[in-house]
Amino acid sequence: MFFGDGGSNEGAVFEAMNLASVMNLPCLFIAENNGYAEATASKWSVACDHIADRAVGFGMPGVTVDGFDFFAVEQAASEAIRRARAGQGPSLIEVKLSRYYGHFEGDAQTYRAPDEVKNIRDTRDCLMQFRERTTRAGQLEALQLDQIDQEVEQLIEDAVRRAKADPKPTAADLLTDVYVAYA
Ligand SMILES: Cc1ncc(C[n+]2csc(CCOP(=O)(O)OP(=O)(O)O)c2C)c(N)n1
Ligand SMILES: [Mg+2]
DSSP states (O other): OEEETTGGGSHHHHHHHHHHHHTTOOOEEEEEEOSEETTEEHHHHOSSSOGGGGGGGGTSOEEEEETTOHHHHHHHHHHHHHHHHTTOOOEEEEEEOOOSSOSSTTOOOTTSOTTHHHHHHHHTOHHHHHHHHHHHTTSSOHHHHHHHHHHHHHHHHHHHHHHHHSOOOOGGGGGTTTSSOOO
């Protein structure tokens, strides 16, 4: 179950965490703490320092990981998945990261410092760190990563072109796959 720092304050999340523990369910609770719920800073709206600390109240382990660090996230997720598969119940992982964009298209983001996003992009970007670490360790070649970047860009370009070429949805499409089966 994925939720944000804002979503983490919802009662439904607490109920789900409690029941998952009581029923020893193979569940992962992933709190994506990106620092903001719409325009409200999580420093202000989340009462504790770490969302992961709430796990104690629900009898499950909770860890906070650096969401910009691919390897830290993979390690924390692996351990939680291993526990779940071994019948040891749910876990909470708080992934700390940030967002590069506003809450909606056109969000002026006046609630953030003007250089906040640029600083994060320049110094902490996940893909940049992954590239630096794996190429320095000789695990991957820069050329291989460039090729993957190009393939992904091509996939996106193709998807956009296909979507633009598709016929526009009709009024009758408005209610499809909302109250009926997706098949
Ligand atoms: C129960 C409920 N309350 C309020 C909202 C309005 N709302 C939509 S998004 C949002 C903020 C969510 O913040 P977060 O969980 O941090 O997600 P993020 O925006 O960072 O992806 C709010 C309050 C909602 N959709 N549902
Ligand atoms: Mg958020």
